[in-house]
Amino acid sequence: MTDLFAGTTILEFGGGAAGPVATRYFADHGATVIRVESRQRPDFLRTLRLTPDSPGGLDGAHHFAVLNANKLSVALNLSRPEGVAVARRLALWADAVAENFAPGAMAKWGLDYASLVKERPDLVMISTCLNGQTGPERHYPGFGGQGSALAGFNHLTGWPDREPVGPFGTITDSLSPRFAALLLASALLHRRRTGEGQHIDLAQVEGGIVCLTESMITWAANGEILGRMGNRSRHEAPHGVFPCAGKDRWVAIVVHDDEDWRRLVRALGEPAWAADAAYATVAGRLARVDELERRLADWTAPRQAAEVAELLQAAGVEAGPAEDFGDLHEDPQLAHRRHFREVEHAVLGRHPVETHAMRFSAMEPRIQSAAPRLGEHTEHVLRELLGMGREEFVRLRAVGVFE
Amino acid sequence: MAALPGNLDGIRILDLTREPGFFAGKLLGDLGADVVKVEPPGGDPARRRPPFWGGIADPERSLLWLAMNTSKRGVTLDLARPRGRALFLELAARADAVLETEPTPGLGWPELRAQNPRLVHVALTPFGEAGPRAGWRGSDLTVTAMSGNLYSTGDPDRAPVRCSLPVSYYHGGIEAALGVAFALLARERTGEGQHADVALQEAMVMPNIGTAAMCKMTGNRGARAGAFMRQERSVAREIWPCKDGFVSFALRGGPARIPGLVAMVKYLDEHGMASAALRARDWKAYNHNLLTQAEVDELSREFGAFFLSKTMGELYRAACERNLMLAPINNAREIAASTQLAAREFFVEVENPGRGRLRYPGACARSNASAIGIRRPAPRLGEHTAEVLGELGVGAAELARLRAEGVV
Numbered sequence: 001m002t003d004l005f006a007g008t009t010i011l012e013f014g015g016g017a018a019g020p021v022a023t024r025y026f027a028d029h030g031a032t033v034i035r036v037e038s039r040q041r042p043d044f045l046r047t048l049r050l051t052p053d054s055p056g057g058l059d060g061a062h063h064f065a066v067l068n069a070n071k072l073s074v075a076l077n078l079s080r081p082e083g084v085a086v087a088r089r090l091a092l093w094a095d096a097v098a099e100n101f102a103p104g105a106m107a108k109w110g111l112d113y114a115s116l117v118k119e120r121p122d123l124v125m126i127s128t129c130l131n132g133q134t135g136p137e138r139h140y141p142g143f144g145g146q147g148s149a150l151a152g153f154n155h156l157t158g159w160p161d162r163e164p165v166g167p168f169g170t171i172t173d174s175l176s177p178r179f180a181a182l183l184l185a186s187a188l189l190h191r192r193r194t195g196e197g198q199h200i201d202l203a204q205v206e207g208g209i210v211c212l213t214e215s216m217i218t219w220a221a222n223g224e225i226l227g228r229m230g231n232r233s234r235h236e237a238p239h240g241v242f243p244c245a246g247k248d249r250w251v252a253i254v255v256h257d258d259e260d261w262r263r264l265v266r267a268l269g270e271p272a273w274a275a276d277a278a279y280a281t282v283a284g285r286l287a288r289v290d291e292l293e294r295r296l297a298d299w300t301a302p303r304q305a306a307e308v309a310e311l312l313q314a315a316g317v318e319a320g321p322a323e324d325f326g327d328l329h330e331d332p333q334l335a336h337r338r339h340f341r342e343v344e345h346a347v348l349g350r351h352p353v354e355t356h357a358m359r360f361s362a363m364e365p366r367i368q369s370a371a372p373r374l375g376e377h378t379e380h381v382l383r384e385l386l387g388m389g390r391e392e393f394v395r396l397r398a399v400g401v402f403e
Numbered sequence: 404m405a406a407l408p409g410n411l412d413g414i415r416i417l418d419l420t421r422e423p424g425f426f427a428g429k430l431l432g433d434l435g436a437d438v439v440k441v442e443p444p445g446g447d448p449a450r451r452r453p454p455f456w457g458g459i460a461d462p463e464r465s466l467l468w469l470a471m472n473t474s475k476r477g478v479t480l481d482l483a484r485p486r487g488r489a490l491f492l493e494l495a496a497r498a499d500a501v502l503e504t505e506p507t508p509g510l511g512w513p514e515l516r517a518q519n520p521r522l523v524h525v526a527l528t529p530f531g532e533a534g535p536r537a538g539w540r541g542s543d544l545t546v547t548a549m550s551g552n553l554y555s556t557g558d559p560d561r562a563p564v565r566c567s568l569p570v571s572y573y574h575g576g577i578e579a580a581l582g583v584a585f586a587l588l589a590r591e592r593t594g595e596g597q598h599a600d601v602a603l604q605e606a607m608v609m610p611n612i613g614t615a616a617m618c619k620m621t622g623n624r625g626a627r628a629g630a631f632m633r634q635e636r637s638v639a640r641e642i643w644p645c646k647d648g649f650v651s652f653a654l655r656g657g658p659a660r661i662p663g664l665v666a667m668v669k670y671l672d673e674h675g676m677a678s679a680a681l682r683a684r685d686w687k688a689y690n691h692n693l694l695t696q697a698e699v700d701e702l703s704r705e706f707g708a709f710f711l712s713k714t715m716g717e718l719y720r721a722a723c724e725r726n727l728m729l730a731p732i733n734n735a736r737e738i739a740a741s742t743q744l745a746a747r748e749f750f751v752e753v754e755n756p757g758r759g760r761l762r763y764p765g766a767c768a769r770s771n772a773s774a775i776g777i778r779r780p781a782p783r784l785g786e787h788t789a790e791v792l793g794e795l796g797v798g799a800a801e802l803a804r805l806r807a808e809g810v811v
Contacts (some may be wrong), residue, residue, distance in 0.1 A: 004589050017612050025581065044659055062620050066613035137723045137743035141663065145641060146730035151652040154642065155734045157556065163630040163642050164649055164732050167566050168555035168612065174610035178577040183768050185584035187409035188432050190773060192591050198772035204748055209738060210767040211426070213470040219735035220762040221456040221466060226735065229447060229567045230542060231769040233451060239544060241553070241562040250562055252548035318540035321467035322548040322563050325618035325625045328608060329547065336534030339605050352616045357575070357606035358582045359531070361598040363589060
């Protein structure tokens with residue numbers, strides 16, 4: 001079968017996770033995703049752990065490599081007018097443009113939507129940054145850690161008697177690419193049906209707040225501020241993560257209703273403490289949740305997390321081991337779905353990258369190449385795809401435009 | 404939502420989901436699709452979930468329901484009865500996509516496809532529809548535990564911890580909506596619909612931002628650092644107490660962050676709270692990965708004392724004016740009062756008939772040429788049953804019969 005986005009070209013400006021993860025969805029279904037990069041101001045993921053003796057230099061960064069498979073890289077020095085002119089030709093030629101620079105950066109180069117749309121009336125473009133392209137705080141310079149705090153996720157994560165923590169991985173950096181991919185796909189569908197393009201302004205903080213609508217309207221309706229409550233639920237118990245045998249091993253157990261509770265008690269071997277009628281109802285379990293969790297922790301503590309999960313799931317009770325990043329590579333379900341796929345990287349050798357969470361009946365996500373070295377495809381993209389003449393290419397290269 | 408079209412105008416979606424999938428239909432509705440939520444005659448279980456508006460336990464006042472089902476019409480239909488299933492198949496014959504979070508006997512992809520070969524069918528489930536754990540039960544806490552994301556969230560001396568609202572349902576919901584969009588794009592080429600199997604567990608691996616895949620190269624299996632961040636030779640605070648709450652601020656360096664550190668020291672200095680050593684530090688050569696714990700502690704003492712003298716509001720205003728990478732740990736009240744969100748007219752008033760107006764977060768994004776955002780309030784139970792079945796040609800007399808039989 002033909003890949004969904006075969007023949008579709010997406011030009012990408014920017015770096016980190018929030019922008020580049022979005023275009024991976026399209027790249028994994030055959031789109032030609034071209035990153036415009038520069039040695040003058042490399043993607044910070046290329047420099048995160050960089051030291052003078054890092055193998056491969058800017059091309060050897062693990063973090064960049066795992067997020068940017070399936071893409072091409074063109075090196076263009078945007079501090080030179082010739083570099084900007086080439087970027088502009090690419091943008092006008094591509095099917096869509098995605099960028100996550102600070103607001104105003106693209107306009108400085110004349111690469112913003114307002115400039116490009118004059119020559120490309122059906123341009124589809126998405127810009128994403130923390131606070132959006134407008135408003136008094138648009139230039140606020142935060143990373144994902146700040147986005148998570150501003151949007152309300154940190155306040156909701158952690159223990160009620162302790163400081164807030166963020167969900168691991170700066171959550172606005174992972175929600176934003178999903179929103180961006182959905183918005184871009186919907187814009188491409190709209191153009192396909194109407195011929196019309198558009199510019200989308202995705203503020204990462206706003207997307208995050210839309211996810212937390214329940215918290216926002218609970219404040220609006222009741223003046224109540226939802227807070228962090230460890231792993232507990234307001235309406236189910238037990239709902240927690242319990243210690244298991246081994247160093248820092250844990251199992252999640254969730255009892256949704258009274259029937260689940262009876263199943264759990266049977267699975268535990270009907271211990272005397274669990275026969276207490278007070279535990280038979282959710283109200284009773286919530287009222288004595290501290291004691292209930294202690295009892296359950298006593299039972300899980302000497303057992304292996306995987307063994308507890310298997311036993312409880314076999315009894316129809318929801319449970320799952322807390323897997324660390326190493327465990328994920330042994331997870332049979334992720335293996336069945338081929339979540340991790342190997343690529344051969346010029347500096348790093350064979351390594352796994354991830355694909356998305358969708359499996360279609362008539363198309364398949366495919367990872368065909370490792371993340372590009374910086375500027376690896378400059379000649380291929382400009383000469384063969386864009387059709388730049390040899391003379392011009394050589395002249396621009398000689399004056400350092402492709403750096 | 405004036406004259407602009409929606410990107411998904413004219414797309415009809417039947418939404419059979421329970422809570423884990425609510426967000427998918429809401430987003431597709433916000434993009435213009437006609438999303439019809441199909442509930443059993445007794446109502447979706449989420450309607451019985453607290454918190455309730457005004458504390459009144461009423462299926463029309465569940466804030467979870469009201470939050471995640473805007474931009475949808477609502478019908479009741481008993482899919483356990485043959486007549487209910489027949490009506491659903493008639494709806495599916497005219498629909499572009501069906502969303503589900505659990506299978507409905509007799510209404511699986513094969514049956515629906517036979518009815519409408521152009522139909523897109525997306526199933527969002529905890530672990531996916533096939534594989535050794537496809538039969539496992541899962542909800543937010545369990546799928547997050549099995550994604551690597553839980554393990555590294557929380558304090559090192561306690562159990563791993565989740566966000567107290569179900570983040571996996573937001574991630575999975577957007578991914579399911581994207582599944583619909585991709586399958587609709589594919590249909591433009593092939594003329595045929597297809598099925599998509601979306602897994603919450605797998606959707607929660609990506610929020611580790613590549614760290615899971617990197618583990619094979621770095622050996623980093625993850626760990627919890629609480630309000631701190633691990634560096635090469637030390638741990639450094641990232642969540643700091645201030646006068647009235649907490650702020651997020653990192654001592655990390657790198658070209659993007661060092662100007663913010665320099666500006667922060669200047670800010671401390673203006674308040675007489677930067678020591679001579681801090682003022683004299685060479686920030687050009689600063690590399691957080693080379694700092695010893697003692698050096699981190701010394702820096703932290705000065706920054707920490709300063710933050711305690713300021714409120715979240717003061718610190719964030721300074722961050723915006725001075726380009727400091729510092730953010731308040733906002734709760735709902737603080738978000739509702741944001742000047743940036745007010746300037747962008749982010750919040751919208753939604754009229755809920757018979758209950759009043761509620762201020763909602765509006766659009767997840769904005770477009771110059773398409774309308775994105777809330778189209779209508781979350782439906783009351785069966786609010787659009789007559790309207791939607793009327794579109795199938797079901798008249799008043801038949802509707803009365805269906806009601807009497809308990810089909811709707």
